[in-house]
Structures are given as C-alpha cells and as structure tokens.
Amino acid sequence: MLAISRQRILGQSFQKIRPAVPGLRSYSSAAKQITVREALNSALDEEMSADPKVFLMGEEVGEYQGAYKITKGLLEKYGPERVLDTPITEAGFTGIGVGAAYYGLKPVVEFMTFNFSMQAIDHIINSAAKSNYMSAGQISVPIVFRGPNGAAAGVGAQHSQCYAAWYASCPGLKVLSPYNSEDARGLLKAAIRDPDPVVFLENELLYGESYPVSDEVLDSSFCLPIGKAKIEREGKDVTITAFSKMVGYALKAAEILEKDGIYAEVINLRSIRPLDRSTINASVRKTNRLITVEEGFPQHGVGAEICASVVEESFAYLDAPVERIAGADVPMPYAANLERMAVPQVEDIVRAAKRACYRSVPLAATA
C-alpha cells in the first residue's frame, strides 16, 4: 500500500518535472532525479527520432498514452503510423512485429504485462529467437519486447508472474531487467539498437520511483552494454545478486547488515541473458558467500542458474552453502498480508545473509 501512495505522489511530481527536462539537460548541474517512467519515455523518444525504422506497437500505447503512461506524448510527436494502437491480439501483433523485424524495421512491442506475453510466446521463441539460427544468419530479428514483469500490488495470480527464468533459458534471446532510471534508459536504448530479439522486463512498482542520474546518462547516445552486471555496492563478506526491484531491497538489507558488521556486496544483474558469470564469480571468489534474490518462483529460477554457475566455477572458494531467496512456491495470493509473505522482503535477505555468515539466526518459518 505504501508503494501505491508513493507512486501517486511521484506521479504528480513527474508531471511537474517533465517540461523542464530539455532545458535542464544543457546545464551541467548536480545529479538530477528522474523517474524510471520518464527514463523509459525519453529513451523511446530519442531512439524513435534517431531512426525512422523504430516504431511502437501494443495495446493502449497511443491515444491512452500507454497503459502505465510509459509512451506518453509519443503519439502526438510521431503520429499513428509509428505509434500503433493494436487490437487485443497478442499472438497476432507480436507476429506482425516479428515479420516487420525480418525486414529490418525495429519494432518495440509492448505487452501490457508480461503475463499477456504467454499468448504470444510462440512468436517470441519460435519465430523471433530461433530465426537467426534456423536461417543460418540470413534473417536477424531486431525487435524489443517490453513491459512490466513480476508482482505488482494486489493484482492476483494471473497478473503477477515473473518471466525472467522462462525467457532467459532460451538461446537466441537477450533478456534485460533494469533497476533504476540509469539502467532503464541505458538498457532500453541498447536493446532498441541491438540486432537481436530482446525481452525487456520492467517493473510496475518502480515506474514511479526517481533516482539520481548524471548528465552522461541524459545524453542521447548513452547506452549500457548488454551482458554486464553492475556492482551497486562494494563489500567483502557476502555477495548478494539481484535484479529489478529486488536490487532496492538488497541495498536496504546491506545497510542493515552493515550495522552488524557484515559488509555485503550487492550486484545488480541488469542482464539475465547473457548472464554476467564472470562478475558474479569474481565477487564470490572475493567474499566466499553468495545469496541470490529474485521475485519469481524458486524452482528452475534465475537463482538456480547462478548457484549452478558458481558451484561449477568457484566451488573451492565457497565457505557456505549458496542460498536462493525467491518468491513463495505458490501462485500469487490476493490478500495483502499473504502477498507480502509470498514475495521476498528485506528481512528475508538480512536473515539469509546472516545465516551465510554463520551468525546464529534461525531459519525463517516456511509454509
């Protein structure tokens, strides 16, 4: 509930900040704050004006200004031929995007949430991801599939699944998941410029959050490399890997742990596929302990892959068993207190870190 009220307040301040952005960009002032929503909007705007082949497609992206207002203002600026409101036909319009990408156009297909991408997953996997391989390099698919992923607030089981693990297991796809505004801008611009299909997993609850950005981030040619994780906070005692919203939780947990003398290194994965195994392994070799955090279902999740990778490559360096923190192994419940229990919280991360450091803290009550 706190998250929603925060969103509303920031939503209002978002409206105040927006018109001033172009002006402020030319001044090299102290770090600006922009919301993730604004970061995504500006990234789309800049990429569309730089390349006429980029176009948007999705439900409510045009006249409704975007279901979560990410594409606000783009219809007026670029016209209905480049910002397409589609009928409710995920399979159809995703396939149309893929067919257009075969010919070198650069569609950015929005799914209202990634749960709806399940209706189009045949096209994402079979006609987008596998095409470059099946055609032996003749046909590449420069398409971006973006939208909110994972749990929101009280939206129930069918609107809350995290798809990072599913898409990241498929060769031929690149899967990105930004955390803050800098990630959102840089990774979306890199995704649009990339010649391969990219699944871009945003988070609805982060849209309204603002983060400081430097002038370099606001520059129109700013891009982040795909496949490189970022060490958000350096530490020496335990490595915590996370992506999307869980990075924020991991950072809060790190602050709490610091008071107890445990210095956690927080890695923001940014790129789920390709996974930056070298950064993760280098960090584990330094700290000797690993906690992976994710919001999705635990079995066959992102954490499972990271654990396997670390066990394969840095087994001798581990001083404690690797711990995975994931969402509960149940479809997302609706009741607010149950939902809170079904998603990892900061306390869970703190407890797991202390366990990894052999502080005597009992295991959390499991369902």
Add this chain to the structure above:
Amino acid sequence: MAFSAATANFNPLNTPSLRSHDNHLVTSVSPSPFFGSTAKLRLSSSPKFNVHRRSGSVVAVSEAVKEKKPKSTPNLLITKEEGLELYEDMVLGRAFEDMCAQMYYRGKMFGFVHLYNGQEAVSTGFIKLLKQQDSVVSTYRDHVHALSKGVPARAVMSELFGKTTGCCRGQGGSMHMFSREHNLLGGFAFIGEGIPVATGAAFTSKYKREVLKEVDCDHVTLAFFGDGTCNNGQFYECLNMAALWKLPIVFVVENNLWAIGMSHLRSTSDPQIYKKGPAFGMPGVHVDGMDVLKVREVAKEAISRARRGEGPTLVECETYRFRGHSLADPDELRDPAEKSRYTARDPITALKKYIIESNLASEAELKAIDKKIDEVVEDAVEFADESPVPPRSQLLENVFADPKGFGIGPDGRYRCEDPKFTQGTAHV
C-alpha cells in the same frame, strides 16, 4: 476480371448476394454425422459437395474461358513461354518431391518431411506471378514454395540432407526453409505461425512506402497455409488486422481437406473458408486449386489488388495432396475413391493436355522439359550427397546476429572475441 465484377458467385464481397447464392451450397454439406467415421458423409455427400463447389466457382471461370475462346487468338490465357514456364515449375516440384520420398526411404533424409505432390498448381499459379522482392511465407510443406520462388534445387536438397551447403547451412531442415535473397521467410512448423509473420512483412511494405517514403515500394506478401489453420485464432487475428490496416497481403488457403487425419468437414463448423473473408471486410474467393490456369487468373487479380493498395484478399484453393501428411503418415483414413478422383485431376496432366490441345507446344518439347528436370533433380541429389556435413564449429554460430549475446567470459572479455569460441564442447 476485377473482384468487384458482376460474377456474384465468384466474389462474395456483397453479402446479400452471398447469402442468396450459397444456400444451395450449404445444403449439400449437412452437418449431422460428424462424430465417428466420415465415410458415409464422404461417399454420400461429397460428390454432390464437389459438384456444387465446382459449379459455385468454376462456372464463372469456365464461362470466362468460353467467352474468350472464340476471339481472334485462341490462347488468351497464357502465351507459349508462360505455358512452358508453368509446366517446368510444376514438373520440378513433382520430380523434386518424388526424389525426396526416395531419399527418405534410403535414409539420406530424416525427421519430418512433408510433401507437396498434387498441390503444385497453387504454388506455381501464385508464386510465378511475383517479383523477387515480394515475399512468401509458408508452412512446413515448403519445399515447392522454395523452388517456385527461385531457391536453387541444389540448395534445397542439401538443406534436406543436412549438409552445410544447404540454403540454411543445414541448420533449418525440411520445415524451415529461409532465403533472404529470394525473400522466402520460412518455413514454420507451427500452423498459423507464419500468418502473423506474413502480415508483418506486408506491414513493412506499407511502412516503407508511407513512413520511410520509398514511394515505389509495392511489395506484396503471400501467406500459404492449410485448411486446419483456418480454425486457429491467429488466422482470424491477422484477417482482422490486415483488413483494418489495408495491408498488401494475399492469404492463400491450400484446402486439401485433411489436417493429418482430421477431415476438414469434421473439424470446421462452416467448411467454406472463403466466406470468412467478407466477415472481416475483404473479398473471399474460392478457386479450383487443381487447375493452374484458374489459380493464376485469381492470383493475378488478388496480387494486383494488393499492389494497388486496396488491401488483402482471402483465396481458398480447393486442392489435394496425393501422399500422406508426411512421409511417416500411413494415410489410412482417406478414402481411396476420393484419392483416385483427385488423381484424375492431376494439375500437371491437365496443363499438359491444355498446352498440346491449344497447340502452344509439342509433346516433344514437353518431354524435353521432363528430361531436363530429371537431370536437375539428379544433379541436386549428387551435389547434396557430395557436400560436407557442417563442421563442429558451426554448432554455436548464428545464434545471435550480434554474437556478444553469448556474454562475458571468465577473462572479462566478450566470449565471442575468443578465437576458439566455437570449437570444443557446447559449454558456453
């Protein structure tokens, strides 16, 4: 012969006339005994069904032919060159597919192979009217679409053998033929999967003309699919969007009455697929798919409609596959009488008869073409046999257009920059 012409039973755009004309068609396809064996249904009602369907559409075309015949030149439908081109293309398709069957049973070809015997008129009739930049999207029954579009027989045969000289370097296979040069966009194993992709290619053509201002871009896309696909959701989604955005696409239904072992009549509430076009605001046309000249006439109009920017067309071709669904299909459910009825309407024999009777070419010339095609197919097999299999290093290639997608190696550099990257095991 525009589709808005007076022959109402040829183009049901005008819905009232459609209803009045098709009542007598509908009565012959009684929906009652659909559970269990359709043998009774086939034997009792199919002759009537066929006759009615034939009279519903063929009358219009045969009338057109009869009208044209008494004019000055006797062969107004095709010239000699066109006739020989059509004949050669169909014979190539047939000979190639027959050779595929032989090679499969000898173990040189493997996996899923779906042959096109009997349906050549549709492929030749439509694809021979296209330019190189027009695109074709097909299903798993795509060998002959590839050949008609211009992919060399050698490349297709090597691909089927899984050799590195194939059109997709052996990485695609029978069901995934792609050619950038000839704008053949696949080759999709899931039915219905190619339809949105074709709609996207048509969308690109329109986008290039209107947004990127390439004013002479009038590329047309053809989407080929079967009767079973017409019950799939994606088909309807794309009919809607193609008509909504007036995309330059022709939806070609190769209705061979069978989806593996599922009869079209058993699985479809209204088996007349062409009627589904007007429901979405585009003309729906039914044509005899065993006659290449009729298919060609319909195709000409549909393709030029799309090129003029008037939007999509749904063309249902009544055709038949002489072999089973795939080479692994025992084909036990189809009635032999039905098969022989259609074998008597073999499109190649029909075209040969037409060419000889209209004095377009002599039997000797046609035999020469037969011989030439036999040599082409033999050469393709030899070439494929002698070609090498893909090397081990090819396993990891072509996954990404930008190979940095393989991520960062333990030394901190991109994995693809390591010169030994594609060698060794598949562990990345």
